[in-house]
Amino acid sequence: MADGSKGKSTKEQKYDRQLRLWGDHGQDALENAHVCVINATATGTELLKNLVLPGKCSIKQNIKSPDISRFQIFTPDKLLDNDPEFFHRFSLVIGVQLEESTCLRLGAVLWNAGVPFLACRTYGLVGYMRLAVREHTVIESHPDNALEDLRLDQPFTELKNHVQSYNLDNMEKKHHSHTPWIIIVAKYLEKWYNEHNFQLPKNYKEKESFRELIRNGILQNENGVPEDEENFEEAIKNVNTALNPTKVRILTLEIFDGEECKNITSQTPAFWIMARAVKEFVESEGGGNLPVRGTIPDMIADSEKFINLQNVYREKAMQDALLVAKHVESLLQSVGKVHVILLFFYHSKNAAFLRVVHCRSLADEYSVESLNKDEITSCMDSPDCEMVLYLMLRSIDRFHQQHSRYPGVYNYQVEEDIGKLKLCVNSLLQEYGLNVNVKDDYIHEFCRYGASEPHTVASFLGGCAAQEAIKIITHQFVPFNNTFIYNAMSQTSATFQL
Amino acid sequence: MADGEEPEKKRRRIEELAEKMAVDSGHGDSTGDWDGRWNHVRKFLERSGPFTHPDFEPSTESLQFLLETCKILVIGAGGLGCELLKNLALSGFRNIHVVDMDTIDVSNLNRQFLFRAKDVGRPKADVAADFVNSRIPGCSVVPHFKKIQDFDETFYKQFHIIVCGLDSIVARRWMNGMLMSLLSFDDGVLDPSSIIPLIDGGTEGFKGNARVILPGMTACIDCTLELYPPQINFPMCTIASMPRLPEHCIEYVRILLWPKEEPFGDGTALDGDNPEHIQWVFHKAQERASEFSITGVTYRLTQGVVKRIIPAVASTNAVIAAACAMEVFKIASSAYIPLNNYLVFNDVDGLYTYTFEAERKENCPACSQIAQDLRFPPSAKLQEVLEYLTENASLQMKSPAITATLEGKNKTLYLQTVASIEQRTRPNLSKTLKELGLVDGQELAVADVTTPQTVLFKLRFTT
Numbered sequence: 022m023a024d025g026s027k028g029k030s031t032k033e034q035k036y037d038r039q040l041r042l043w044g045d046h047g048q049d050a051l052e053n054a055h056v057c058v059i060n061a062t063a064t065g066t067e068l069l070k071n072l073v074l075p076g077k078c079s080i081k082q083n084i085k086s087p088d089i090s091r092f093q094i095f096t097p098d099k100l101l102d103n104d105p106e107f108f109h110r111f112s113l114v115i116g117v118q119l120e121e122s123t124c125l126r127l128g129a130v131l132w133n134a135g136v137p138f139l140a141c142r143t144y145g146l147v148g149y150m151r152l153a154v155r156e157h158t159v160i161e162s163h164p165d166n167a168l169e170d171l172r173l174d175q176p177f178t179e180l181k182n183h184v185q186s187y188n189l190d191n192m193e194k195k196h197h198s199h200t201p202w203i204i205i206v207a208k209y210l211e212k213w214y215n216e217h218n219f220q221l222p223k224n225y226k227e228k229e230s231f232r233e234l235i236r237n238g239i240l241q242n243e244n245g246v247p248e249d250e251e252n253f254e255e256a257i258k259n260v261n262t263a264l265n266p267t268k269v270r271i272l273t274l275e276i277f278d279g280e281e282c283k284n285i286t287s288q289t290p291a292f293w294i295m296a297r298a299v300k301e302f303v304e305s306e307g308g309g310n311l312p313v314r315g316t317i318p319d320m321i322a323d324s325e326k327f328i329n330l331q332n333v334y335r336e337k338a339m340q341d342a343l344l345v346a347k348h349v350e351s352l353l354q355s356v357g358k359v360h361v362i363l364l365f366f367y368h369s370k371n372a373a374f375l376r377v378v379h380c381r382s383l384a385d386e387y388s389v390e391s392l393n394k395d396e397i398t399s400c401m402d403s404p405d406c407e408m409v410l411y412l413m414l415r416s417i418d419r420f421h422q423q424h425s426r427y428p429g430v431y432n433y434q435v436e437e438d439i440g441k442l443k444l445c446v447n448s449l450l451q452e453y454g455l456n457v458n459v460k461d462d463y464i465h466e467f468c469r470y471g472a473s474e475p476h477t478v479a480s481f482l483g484g485c486a487a488q489e490a491i492k493i494i495t496h497q498f499v500p501f502n503n504t505f506i507y508n509a510m511s512q513t514s515a516t517f518q519l
Numbered sequence: 520m521a522d523g524e525e526p527e528k529k530r531r532r533i534e535e536l537a538e539k540m541a542v543d544s545g546h547g548d549s550t551g552d553w554d555g556r557w558n559h560v561r562k563f564l565e566r567s568g569p570f571t572h573p574d575f576e577p578s579t580e581s582l583q584f585l586l587e588t589c590k591i592l593v594i595g596a597g598g599l600g601c602e603l604l605k606n607l608a609l610s611g612f613r614n615i616h617v618v619d620m621d622t623i624d625v626s627n628l629n630r631q632f633l634f635r636a637k638d639v640g641r642p643k644a645d646v647a648a649d650f651v652n653s654r655i656p657g658c659s660v661v662p663h664f665k666k667i668q669d670f671d672e673t674f675y676k677q678f679h680i681i682v683c684g685l686d687s688i689v690a691r692r693w694m695n696g697m698l699m700s701l702l703s704f705d706d707g708v709l710d711p712s713s714i715i716p717l718i719d720g721g722t723e724g725f726k727g728n729a730r731v732i733l734p735g736m737t738a739c740i741d742c743t744l745e746l747y748p749p750q751i752n753f754p755m756c757t758i759a760s761m762p763r764l765p766e767h768c769i770e771y772v773r774i775l776l777w778p779k780e781e782p783f784g785d786g787t788a789l790d791g792d793n794p795e796h797i798q799w800v801f802h803k804a805q806e807r808a809s810e811f812s813i814t815g816v817t818y819r820l821t822q823g824v825v826k827r828i829i830p831a832v833a834s835t836n837a838v839i840a841a842a843c844a845m846e847v848f849k850i851a852s853s854a855y856i857p858l859n860n861y862l863v864f865n866d867v868d869g870l871y872t873y874t875f876e877a878e879r880k881e882n883c884p885a886c887s888q889i890a891q892d893l894r895f896p897p898s899a900k901l902q903e904v905l906e907y908l909t910e911n912a913s914l915q916m917k918s919p920a921i922t923a924t925l926e927g928k929n930k931t932l933y934l935q936t937v938a939s940i941e942q943r944t945r946p947n948l949s950k951t952l953k954e955l956g957l958v959d960g961q962e963l964a965v966a967d968v969t970t971p972q973t974v975l976f977k978l979r980f981t982t
Contacts, residue, residue, distance in 0.1 A: 031636075034625040041823065041830040042724055063609075067837065074630055074833040145562075146855075165867050199761070319764055324811040327763040435566060462569035469568040473559040476609040477845040480602065484837030488725070488866050491834070498725070501869035509845050510570055512729075512858045514872040 039075050047495040051076050054112040054494040059097050059127075063474045064143045065117035067483025072490060098123055105130045113493050115139045115486065118474070121418040128153055128383035137493050138383075141486045144417070145470025147410045148482035148507030151519075152380045152489065152500055156281075158292035159376040161497045167374065170314035173207055174221055174266050177313065183333045184208060189238065194248070197240055199323040201330050202256035206263050209235050209256075221264055228264070232257045252321040267310055269303060269373075276375050277303075287356040292375075298348035299372045302341070311372045312341030338370065345372070380503035386519045392453050393519045400517065401457035407506040407515035412449065412459055413467045419445040427472035438468045478509045552657065557582055560611045563854045572853045581852055585611040586657075589851050592678040593617045594667060594694060596643040598831055599684025599720050601633045602840030604651050607682075608658045610848050615651075616678070618663040618670070619644040624792065630833040667694060668971070672701055675715070680847050682718040684840065686829070688740075688747055689917060689969050691719060692885070695732070695740035696970035699886050702735045709735045716850050716857075720843040724830045727839035730861045730877065731846050734886065737860050738877040741885035745912050746877075750827075765815035768807040769824040772800045776807075791826035800825060838864055884914060884974055893963065893976045897953035901932060905948065908965060916967040923963050925956050932963075952978070 033040065040048055058069055097116070100107050101123070108114055114131055116124060116138065124140055131138040137154035172180060184207040187200065213222065213231055222231040235256050239247045269277075276282060277300040281293040303311055315338025317331055385391045400408035420428050420442055428438035443464050450457060485505065492500045504517045564581040591612050593603050596619035607615055621643050623634045633650040634643070644662035651660045663670075667690060675681070675697055685691050694717065703713040717732040719740070732739050757763070758770045777789050782799050790796050801821040808816045822828065842862055849855045863873040884891050895904060901921070908919045920934040932947050932955060934940045947955060957963075959980040964973045 031625060035628045037626045037629075037819070037822075038828070038831040039629050041819070041828070042832060070632060071833045071837050074632055163867060165865075322763065323761050324763055324813070328812050331763075432566065465569050469562065469566050471562050471566075473562045475559050475563070477606050477841050477848060480606055480844070481838055481841035484834045484841060485866065485870055487837070488832070488834035489870075498866075499868040505870055507872075509842075510855050511874065512842060512845070512862045512872075513874050514870065516869055 036075070043491075043495055043497050047497050048075075050495045051491060055110060056490065056494070057108065057111045057114045058117065059115065059119065060117040062118045062143075063476055063479035064141055064482055064486075067480050068115065068117065068141065068486050068490075071483055071487030075491065097127055101126050101130065106134075108136060109134045111136055113137045113139065113490055115141065115490060117141050118143070120421065122422075125383055125387065132382045132384070139486060139490060139493070140383075141482055142414070143474045143479045143482050144414060145467065145473055146475065146478055146509040147414065147470075148478050148485070148505075148509070148514075149411070149414055150482065150486055150489065150501070150505040151383070151386075152493075152503045153383050154378070154380050154493070155382075157378045157380070157493060157496075157500060158290070159378070159492075159496055159499055160292060160295070160371050160374075162371070162374045162376045162499050163497065164374055168262060168265060169316070169318055170267070170311075170373065171203060171263060171317065172267055172310075172313065173203070173210060173263050175308075175310065176207065177337055179333050179337055180207075183330065184211075194240055196323075196326075198248070198250045198252060199321065199326060200252055201322040201326055202252050202259055202320050203263070203317065203330060204326075205235060205238070205253060205256040206260065209238065210264075221266070222260075228260055231264075232260050235260070255320055269309075269311055273311070273373060273375060276377055279377065285352055285356055287358055289356070292377075294349060294352050296375060298345050298352055299375075301348045301352075302345045306344050307341070312345055313337045314370055314373065315339070316370075342370075376499050378500055378502050381519070386504075389453055393517075394453070394455065396517055396519060397455055398457055400515075401455075404458060404460055407508055407513065408517065409459055409463050410506050410508060411504065411517065411519075412446070412455075412457075413463050416442060416446040416449050416459075416464075417467055417472075419449055429468035429471040431471070435468050435471070439465055442468055475509075478507070481507060481509065552586075557586075557611055560585070563848075564852055570855060572849075572856050575853045575855075582611065585851060586613050588614070589680075590614040590616070590678050591847060591851075592675070592681045593684065594681065594690075595619055595684035595686070596631075596633070596647040596662075597621070597627065597684060597686065598630045598722065598833075598836040599840045599843070600643070601631045601647060602836050603682055603684055603720075603844055604633070604647055604660060606841060606844035607847060608651050608655045608660070610844060612847070612851070613658050615659070616661045616663065617644050617647060618665060618667055619647075620664065620666045630831060630836055632833070667697075672697070676701060678715060680716050680718065680850055682720070682843055682847055684720050684843075686721075691740050692744075692969040693971055695734075696885055696972055698732075698734040699739070700972050704888075718843045718846050718850075720839040722831065722835045722839050724832070725835055725865060725867045727835050727864045728862060729839050729842040729846070729858070729864075731850075731858045732860065738879045739883065739886040741913070742880040742883045743861075743877045744915055762807065762811055762813060765804070765808055765813055765817075765820055766824050768804040768811075768813060768816055769800065769821050771807050772803040773825055776803055789825065791822065797822050797825060835864070835866070838866075880913065885970065890962075891974065891976045892979050894979045894981050895952060896981050897957075897959075898951050900949055900951055901955060902948040904952070905933060908967075916965070916969055918967065920966045921963055922966075922973075923955075923957060923961060952980075 036048055056072065058065055061069065097119070108130055114127070114136055116127055119127065119140060128138055132153060132155070135155060137152070137157065140151040142149040176184065184204055187204050187208065189197065189200065189205070189208050192200070209231070213234060222228045235253060239250050239253045241247050276296050279296070281289060282297050282300060285294060285297055299311065303309060313334060315335045317334055320327070386393070397408060400406045417427055423445065424441070428442045429435040443461070446459050446464060450459070485507070489500050492498045501516050502518055504519045505514065506517070507514045561582060565577050565579055567577045589612060591607055591614065593600055593607070593615060596604070596617050600617060600619060604615065604617060619642070622640055623631070623638050623643055623646060625636070625639055627634060628636065631643070633647045638646045642662070642664035644664050648660040648662035651658055681694070681698070683691060683694060698715050698717055701713055701715060703710045714734055714736065717734060718729070719732060720729045721727060731737070753767055753770055758767055758774060762768050762771060773789060777800070781787065783796065789800070797818070801816070801818050804816045804821055808814070846858050849857045858874070859876050861875055861877045865871045879886070881887060882889050882891065893904060893907070904921070905919065908914055908916045918935040920936065921932040922929055923932055924930070931940065931944055933944045957978055959978065961978040963976045963978055965976060966973045
């Protein structure tokens with residue numbers, strides 16, 4: 022981005038609102054991806070709109086550009102018959118309103134080719150999405166409410182030294198009142214340690230005492246009345262989270278334990294090399310901890326004290342990032358690759374938020390042996406759970422198989438089809454050995470739908486699907502895993518791992 | 520097939536598809552409806568079902584109601600508004616009005632799909648209406664390039680349902696207040712025919728919410744004011760003398776330096792949409808930042824802070840508008856029980872929705888019909904009352920004007936929004952309530968941008 026130059030390009034202006042979410046690099050990934058969308062139904066066109074808007078101007082404008090191949094709309098069965106490898110070139114294939122058999126065929130081809138597959142469907146007032154991808158890695162997951170990485174329970178040397186440079190007992194009021202709360206908590210923690218055998222305050226009672234300790238440190242005027250020291254109030258308020266023990270969270274440990282992390286080869290993707298490098302750092306220089314993130318929240322303080330404290334964290338983060346980079350380098354050398362991974366500091370900042378998503382194949386979901394029986398039966402303990410809608414979708418597919426049409430499309434069919442659909446439901450449950458009860462109401466309701474695709478539901482689903490597609494393409498934010506059901510009647514939704 | 524195709528054939532095919540942008544115009548009957556056009560809608564209007572609203576009766580007339588009679592008002596023709604208009608038009612609604620006071624900006628084009636680059640500068644309402652009317656045969660969208668406050672009850676009364684896609688809480692509250700003022704009571708009992716349902720949607724980045732408000736019956740906007748996150752305003756001392764973040768440096772320039780230096784002429788206000796203005800702020804903010812060794816001031820951040828930019832994408836707006844349109848359909852057709860009454864959506868990590876019933880506040884200033892109490896000692900200054908009105912979490916007024924009836928006459932105690940009156944009444948702020956001649960039980964009428972009607976308060980003296 023041309024910082025300092027006059028104005029911004031039209032493209033930057035146009036995409037400004039979304040660049041603030043996924044950055045220029047995310048935008049590049051989006052624009053360079055090749056996505057295949059099958060079936061421009063209401064749902065399909067909504068989805069397309071929501072992909073074209075953030076990516077390129079419009080289909081019409083692309084006519085003269087070679088990039089027109091980004092969006093292809095055609096019938097899949099012929100392709101599956103004649104040229105299944107056609108699909109291998111895409112970063113993502115989205116199938117909309119596919120018949121079950123086509124969906125499964127396509128799913129198999131894509132699974133084997135390692136291409137992510139997103140299936141979407143609007144059926145009456147029900148929306149359905151299914152994501153099938155062997156492994157999807159995310160470096161920038163942008164978690165909503167991540168805790169700060171302050172290391173107050175395990176201060177690194179530079180932080181200790183910096184805290185040491187303060188003497189709270191011997192400060193003028195204006196400095197005392199503008200000392201960052203992080204320093205305050207660190208100082209009082211030292212006092213606490215001396216009286217409590219170097220143990221952190223653990224339970225509510227101890228944390229209360231610790232807060233009292235800090236409160237007693239507030240300066241008093243000549244009449245013994247405590248002064249207004251907002252920074253101390255901040256310290257007290259933040260005790261709870263500030264004293265959270267620094268540790269590597271389970272999601273990250275699972276990544277470290279992953280097969281790809283253990284076996285680095287010349288084919289290993291960048292994500293896993295990064296993960297392994299971070300793991301090695303944790304096990305050596307990190308002393309059991311991830312690289313320091315390097316950011317601190319804003320807090321009451323004068324500029325100098327705040328900036329100095331911020332720099333202590335930043336410099337440590339940079340040092341740690343360099344160490345991680347060294348691990349990356351030696352890993353690459355060990356497999357005979359010499360690439361320079363740019364932005365490693367930036368990656369290191371995300372070290373705590375790496376995520377990997379594994380979505381099961383459709384084949385596994387549909388096979389009697391590997392169906393996720395537990396998930397289905399336990400959800401169906403509440404018979405109105407969205408799971409019943411999933412079972413109904415499977416049932417109308419079965420109906421379609423048997424009768425070459427969907428139930429209740431024409432008014433005169435509705436009554437009769439209820440009985441036929443019920444048979445399909447029962448045969449489905451029997452085949453999979455599912456001992457659950459599907460209420461008649463839902464069978465009637467699905468006949469009522471008559472395979473309609475109401476625009477409001479198509480639009481809702483098109484929005485959801487587009488964003489999941491963007492997540493897959495940009496590798497930012499975490500996609501769902503792996504079945505999403507939307508119930509427009511109750512305006513509720515659920516995600517199942519099937 | 521597709522890839523073996525010659526590029527020229529492919530181009531022509533796509534061109535055909537693109538030209539057919541008007542929804543499948545057929546040779547229907549006089550209404551312009553071709554066979555099967557409303558099939559997907561009919562199934563929900565003409566068939567009975569187990570989950571329908573208890574009042575629902577399948578009938579072929581409901582479709583006619585939707586097509587010919589039902590009148591919907593869409594407030595806002597931006598991210599949500601464009602989606603709403605499209606959804607409503609494609610669901611059979613043909614009598615739609617849309618109000619929006621804004622013109623189109625380049626940064627709208629990543630999601631407000633009824634607009635093209637050539638439309639930049641034109642009123643959103645006009646362009647949106649044109650687009651829908653020309654693409655969807657039979658649909659009539661009437662645009663109003665106006666503020667919602669430019670209309671009164673006679674305008675709003677004509678609609679069956681009102682849907683909001685606004686970007687301001689003040690505007691929402693005003694709309695909320697307007698619909699409350701339309702309610703009529705017979706001996707204290709609410710007349711249901713005076714209720715106009717309000718569907719309200721809001722989005723921010725990957726988060727959004729949709730809610731159904733039945734004025735006088737369910738929780739209203741003001742009932743749940745605390746649900747809205749407070750706006751970030753940095754303390755003045757931080758901005759003036761103790762900046763720590765790049766944002767502080769930018770606010771310093773916007774709030775303190777610009778009025779002092781007036782870089783583009785006397786009285787020229789800072790215009791967030793003027794790139795030259797932003798460039799100036801950006802450079803000055805950089806200077807300020809380097810004074811304090813602060814890093815991170817960028818052009819993008821500068822513009823974001825000055826304009827209070829909220830990130831936005833097409834997908835979230837599509838989802839929330841779809842949910843809102845679904846509710847409009849449910850209410851208009853009685854096909855299903857409407858959302859009761861609040862939906863929250865977030866797709867940062869997977870997709871998350873949460874649906875709950877927001878509760879009415881017993882003493883809600885907007886919808887409870889109960890006069891609010893103001894408790895102050897007679898020695899309290901008017902300034903304190905003013906602060907209470909603006910800072911209290913359930914009132915959150917912006918610039919309240921306070922009047923009282925004294926000695927039979929209506930006296931303005933304090934009014935901020937007109938400079939001459941503000942000057943005249945400012946001394947009252949430092950007078951005590953007693954000095955101003957107010958008595959216990961006195962009624963105070965307060966006007967504010969957050970409501971179209973004055974709010975009546977009863978002054979209760981405390982000892």
